[in-house]
Amino acid sequence: MKVGEVALLEEKDFLDFKNECINDQGWTICYEKSSCRVATKKNSQSTFDVVRIQSDFHDISAELLYDVIHDGEYRSTWDTAMIEGYEICAVSHNSDIGYYSMKSPPPFKYRDLVTQRAWLDYGRNRDKIIINHSVNHLREPPRKNFVRAISYVTGYLIIPTGPSSCRFYYMTQSDPGGNLPAWLVNKASKTMVPQVIKKLAKASAKYDKWKAKNQPSYKPWLYPEQMNIGKFNQNDIGIFDAKEALIASANNDEETIQEHAVDVDNRIDLCPLQHDIMLLMSIGGVFQAIFFVAAFSFVYSITPARFKTGEKKGSNRISQILLGCITCIVGTCATIFFVLLQVRVYSNYKKIQWKDQTMPQFCLFTIFYSALGSIIGTYVAIILFCTVTIILLFGIGA
Structure with missing residues (x-):
């Protein structure tokens, strides 16, 4: 799986991702409290660390959490960082290309991504995996007033631990683009993650009630025949050079912003209104x-x-x-x-x-x-x- 390349993932790719999630070798724990653990790891892919989150959910089944993560329409109701998100085209029965834009804490610019996503569900009470990486789709060129971020690899691993419990892993190595100072990224990975986990748990608790009123049988991630987006066309994929993309997005003064000017701990809702x-x-x-x-x-x-x-x-x-x-x-x-x-x-x-x-x-x-x-x-x-x-x-x- 290479950044910029649209590919059909094999089972080996999913298993490699799983092994990275469950293997602690080479990881440094930077946060551990209750049932949530955050660890980081360095590699040659980027100057930004790989971040891995592990959390145990005792009253949420693997199937429920898998649906919540996949359901883009529902995500817009609970993900307060989300501005816009939608699928652009279908690559295969278990892969698509999509667009996602998100807010950043003021005074930083908003970020967006175009990624290929692939998923593998081994069945009820078995592992479920979702992986994505950045690609360049010509229908979604960089937008004005947004900084195009890069996902080298981002994914979710859900392992059932019981009929209504599971272990959740989130692993990502991403470059937010622009000139985000290192202190912001480091602090965000340590302070915001627990809040996101809590928000995901709350969203999962409300999902069944919401879904019952919003196309309850529509789950294209489970039923590929329901996918109603356009087909993938290789001609729509442009050349993707991560270094050039980062250089192009670096023309701003974000790196001069001092730490005291940004309230990272309370930025999860981003809008100043409570x-x-x-x-x-x-x-x-x-x-x-x-x-x-x-x-x-x-x-x-x-x-x-x-x-x-x-x-x-x-x-x-x-x-x-x-x-x-x-x-x-x-x-x-x-x-x-x-x-x-x-x-x-x-x-x-x-x-x-x-x-x-x-x-x-x-x-x-x-x-x-x-x-x-x-x-x-x-x-x-x-x-x-x-x-x-x-x-x-x-x-x-x-």
């Missing part, structure tokens, strides 16, 4: 909508009858008090949620260099508009809340 911000916006919005309706109804109910067109009789005092109490409770909830939202927005705002052009526009849009919305919503809610409370305390209809 997941709970959108949840707070939704919940706060619901409470605020209910609050506005209740506040309007309350103010209308205490308005003297002479100011109401066509209405001579005032509202019942008990109903006014009840409506006022409901308004106060909902108003309190709305105010709390919007204050929390505002705190979350600005706690993230301080961490980000907003002049960075690589920052996702979605994050910029959401940060500023959620901040603006939270400010307006908070103070409008506070004013209405205070008004209703004062009226309620100092006399209804006075």
Whole structure:
């Protein structure tokens, strides 16, 4: 298996990959905690180390994990680093060529890859292997504002250890291209890997429920007849020179970025917004909508009858008090949620260099508009809340 070369892998290629995963000779362990181990190894292929991850999953079967890794549509729901991913063409019944792009921690540029992937499933309760390496497909030339990374070899080995448990290996030797400083790659391999393993475990736990609603019988990695992408054409494969590709991608100032300028430990979601911000916006919005309706109804109910067109009789005092109490409770909830939202927005705002052009526009849009919305919503809610409370305390209809 050679970088740039499209080939039909033989069983020996898969077994060689497996042996590299399970053989500890020559590997240096750089992280080991709980059921997760990270090891590195040097070779002449690249200045970047080979990185191997080993983890035991006690409540995830080999078949389930194999499906989760293969399912590109599902990956877009849990892989927060992923920007885009799709298959370009089918090489054989167990091999394809695909495109994948990913985010990088600001202020580094995004990366993408074009790889040939091959897989071998020995059957239920038996080993499963997926391997890929970079190729040059003419339909996917290097994109503007992306750095083309190189996968010398990347793959997964899944070994069943029981009916609902397995041992998982991930091994890769990749060059991210550009001028990524060594400290970033070294630190990322040690600090981010455990987070990725946890995320993979969570994704596996939710897969069956998701798949039941999303083409449950569609699994082309198990049923080759379901592959509906174009066939491989050798004329679409260009010459691939790893050194030239790396030189072409090196024209940037990434190597000058200092370690203190990048928060690698917390970059797994990449967007500066935390997941709970959108949840707070939704919940706060619901409470605020209910609050506005209740506040309007309350103010209308205490308005003297002479100011109401066509209405001579005032509202019942008990109903006014009840409506006022409901308004106060909902108003309190709305105010709390919007204050929390505002705190979350600005706690993230301080961490980000907003002049960075690589920052996702979605994050910029959401940060500023959620901040603006939270400010307006908070103070409008506070004013209405205070008004209703004062009226309620100092006399209804006075």
